[in-house]
Amino acid sequence: MTAPAPESDTTLLVIAKQPVPGRVKTRLVPPCTYEQAASLAEAALADTLGAVLMTPARRRVLILDGQPGPWLPPGFDIVPQCGGPLDERLAAAFAAVSGPALLIGMDTPQVTPALLTVDWGTADAAFGPAADGGFWALGLRAPDPALLRGVPMSTATTGAIQRARLVKAGLRVLDLPQLRDVDTAADAVAVARQAPRSRFAARTRELATVLSRADHLLRETA
Template sequence: MAPFGKRQGSKRHRSPKGPFRKPFETQTPDFQRTLVIFAKAPIPGQVKTRLCPPLTPDEAATLHGSMVMDTIERSRALRDVTRVLACTPTHTHPFFQALGARHPIVLWDQVGDDLGARLHHAVQTACDRGARSVILVGTDLPTFQTSLATEALKMLAQYDLVIGPTLDGGYYLLALKTPAPSLFSQIPWSTDQVRAWTEQAARELGFSIGMLPMQRDLDTIDDLHAFIEELHAQQASGISTRTARVLTTLAARLLNRE
């Protein structure tokens, strides 16, 4: 996307067992500081479709899955933060169940008719459980670092809203302290105006806005080539390890197809 700026999905439903699963916790998690990672299951033909071609649906799904896993693994370094994986199509998908068995993370379903509704639902749900700081991130950022989330939490002491902007006009991170439905309503998702409209909505609410460093997400063919070029130039120290390996493999395959 920008993780929160590039695609809408179909309506998401609660699972029959409810939206939450707590694989590791033996007691109710402390949601005061919550990181919500939005993720799709790596189903071929349903993720990273804008990379196909030149990638095959299976290759695109492998790349997507690597970024989901890397985002979760990197976020483990956060201290005093409850991590939530907001899943689609449902947290009962085997991919998410495997992650929940491996990592101390809360699983819940994405709920809402569109992306904006799902983002608002995540914030509202966390705040209903006591959150005072909520960070929303996607899984399209190969260079995601814990320091970005840590800095966002610090900035919330000064700002009402913190945005991590992407080059394509969206954002890779949004942090706030209270539910604000209008931040996510009437936003032109899947366009390069997502961040601009979000900022305007924040200003209309009287919110102060803090900005994190600009980042490139991996959502288009141009993005794919840019990250591959960084790897070839050995300038990609920030790319997570698993995703870097997948990109290296894909680069070799693409070269052979020329």
């Protein structure tokens, strides 16, 4: 078992759903079955938690909708996810902690400890845009739930609106690299190529025919 990385001033937050068939990655159905989609979600979550575990942090918190499973390594505090729309759930995640915090989801298994390490000496906020117009990471040196409430989620302009909210609040924003969320079969294939040694890539290779009928794309990165 990998030991947690050394401490830093930052709390790392992961907001996630328990990978139960029919409740996660439903946009992969079809071509996947609900069970296959859930297995991809579990692999993505395990990779994400592994990256967080290897990143220096004061505290590691999983904001979870559901129950922990064998995919959860030691070293995480579990906070039940509140109900309501996504902006309220993200706001509640920041409200649950104090001090600098960086929040990510379970849709970017290609994330690395380097991407999750923020220098708060030069920034008040960190923003990681997603290729679909959303965002994969949001960090706040002084967490303020009001910065998230009311931001329309799951639209092509969600990221731009959220970043503009940070700027309007007078925060110095550190822009992180753009990453691709896993929502569709094409996303799964592309992300697997970016992180070929990940659990997610291994599971994607097993489902290559189902996902894309382009096995050679995945074999190239095996």
